[in-house]
Amino acid sequence: MNKQTIRDVEVNGKTVFCRVDFNVPMSDGEVTDDTRIKAALPTIQHLTGNGAKVILASHLGRPKGEAVQELRLDPVADRLSDLLGQTVTKTDEVYGDEVSQAISELNSGDVLLIENVRFHPGEEKNDAELAKAFADMADLFVNDAFGAAHRAHASTAGVAEYIPAVAGFLMEKEINVLGKALSNPERPFTAIVGGAKVKDKIGVIDNLIDKVDNLIIGGGLAYTFVKALGHEIGKSLLEEDKMDLAREYMKKAEEKGVNFYMPEDVVVADDFSDSANKKEVAIDSIPADWEALDIGPKTREKYANVIKESNLIIWNGPMGVFEIESFANGTKAVAEALSQTEGYSVIGGGDSAAAVEKFGYASDMNHVSTGGGASLEFMEGKELPGVALLNDK
Ligand SMILES: Nc1ncnc2c1ncn2[C@@H]1O[C@H](COP(=O)(O)OP(=O)(O)OP(=O)(O)O)[C@@H](O)[C@H]1O
Numbered sequence: 001m002n003k004q005t006i007r008d009v010e011v012n013g014k015t016v017f018c019r020v021d022f023n024v025p026m027s028d029g030e031v032t033d034d035t036r037i038k039a040a041l042p043t044i045q046h047l048t049g050n051g052a053k054v055i056l057a058s059h060l061g062r063p064k065g066e067a068v069q070e071l072r073l074d075p076v077a078d079r080l081s082d083l084l085g086q087t088v089t090k091t092d093e094v095y096g097d098e099v100s101q102a103i104s105e106l107n108s109g110d111v112l113l114i115e116n117v118r119f120h121p122g123e124e125k126n127d128a129e130l131a132k133a134f135a136d137m138a139d140l141f142v143n144d145a146f147g148a149a150h151r152a153h154a155s156t157a158g159v160a161e162y163i164p165a166v167a168g169f170l171m172e173k174e175i176n177v178l179g180k181a182l183s184n185p186e187r188p189f190t191a192i193v194g195g196a197k198v199k200d201k202i203g204v205i206d207n208l209i210d211k212v213d214n215l216i217i218g219g220g221l222a223y224t225f226v227k228a229l230g231h232e233i234g235k236s237l238l239e240e241d242k243m244d245l246a247r248e249y250m251k252k253a254e255e256k257g258v259n260f261y262m263p264e265d266v267v268v269a270d271d272f273s274d275s276a277n278k279k280e281v282a283i284d285s286i287p288a289d290w291e292a293l294d295i296g297p298k299t300r301e302k303y304a305n306v307i308k309e310s311n312l313i314i315w316n317g318p319m320g321v322f323e324i325e326s327f328a329n330g331t332k333a334v335a336e337a338l339s340q341t342e343g344y345s346v347i348g349g350g351d352s353a354a355a356v357e358k359f360g361y362a363s364d365m366n367h368v369s370t371g372g373g374a375s376l377e378f379m380e381g382k383e384l385p386g387v388a389l390l391n392d393k
């Protein structure tokens with residue numbers, strides 16, 4: 001990464017405004033998955049261990065500029081206190097008198113967490129006044145929120161206009177791993193793209209065709225391609241206005257000599273539920289009133305073989321509706337193949353990370369990104385605003 005990191009700056013005696021992505025799953029006021037909190041610990045501990053006063057900022061959910069009780073960060077502060085083994089002070093405000101007072105009471109090595117920054121309407125608008133208020137709290141901005149790096153908000157980007165700005169360790173690691181994978185890949189290089197958001201992912205497919213040897217398509221995304229090839233897809237997910245692009249990408253892959261793998265067989269159901277009637281059919285035999293909800297056994301085997309023979313694999317998006325047991329086999333098979341391959345495996349956040357966790361393969365992966373949308377935009381080749389404004393090396 002060509003940006004400065006916390007290794008490049010003196011933090012002793014400084015007050016640091018550190019943006020983290022503590023947008024974690026919660027249920028009944030409890031943090032149910034603390035992966036993102038744990039991922040930020042190296043940066044926080046570097047800062048506290050080297051004598052900085054640390055002000056942490058994060059969003060949680062999408063409160064749309066107003067205080068929402070369930071989206072307060074108190075449970076996150078509690079979990080962070082446990083993980084750090086020190087008290088983390090938490091304010092009920094994003095900025096203002098309460099926050100200024102709390103900052104004035106900080107000693108070197110102390111940690112303060114301000115309230116959910118999205119409670120303030122200026123955050124998502126990247127409002128200059130709010131960005132300036134954040135900058136006024138500190139001497140240095142550290143961005144460790146890779147998961148939110150694709151957002152140009154006051155606490156992820158705007159604040160960097162006013163004080164020196166560097167990357168934290170998590171940000172550095174994510175950018176380096178994903179960057180190396182894309183710019184200097186081990187070969188054969190395989191990308192697996194699935195999930196349901198055809199609109200969001202079609203651009204990624206375009207960029208990946210320029211880089212990979214094998215492109216594997218699965219999940220709800222596949223059926224726009226299947227239909228574009230002229231097959232009937234029944235009630236399967238379809239993004240009709242993307243069919244031309246799908247054709248264009250398949251042509252581009254052929255011209256570039258990229259192996260483009262699509263489902264050969266699928267699991268179809270007459271309803272979107274575990275109790276639906278289901279059967280395995282060839283890709284050209286999807287019945288009119290049925291919906292394809294997973295890849296079939298032949299496809300599973302083929303995809304697993306490609307994965308096992310690859311030296312670098314990037315995966316974003318499940319192969320089927322893995323939340324429902326009957327349609328989880330495709331996603332499970334891909335996760336299992338990734339756990340067995342000798343190749344370097346990178347999981348691109350969101351549901352794919354949840355799937356490898358659910359099936360017990362998370363620890364077998366080389367890198368599970370903390371970014372969903374951020375890793376996707378990075379793979380698409382877009383510049384991330386949360387990185388662009390950091391100081392160059
Ligand atoms: N054949 C299918 N039909 C309908 N939905 C599907 C199908 N296959 C997968 N899905 C659904 O796709 C959803 C995940 O899609 P999505 O594009 O959000 O992937 P993701 O990995 O979460 O991506 P991101 O990391 O960008 O958030 C899952 O909830 C899954 O049930």
Ligand SMILES: O=C(O)[C@H](O)COP(=O)(O)O
Pocket residue numbers: 021023061062147148151371372373374
């Ligand atoms: O969970 C995420 O992908 C990040 O925290 C960004 O959240 P957002 O999509 O609400 O901006």
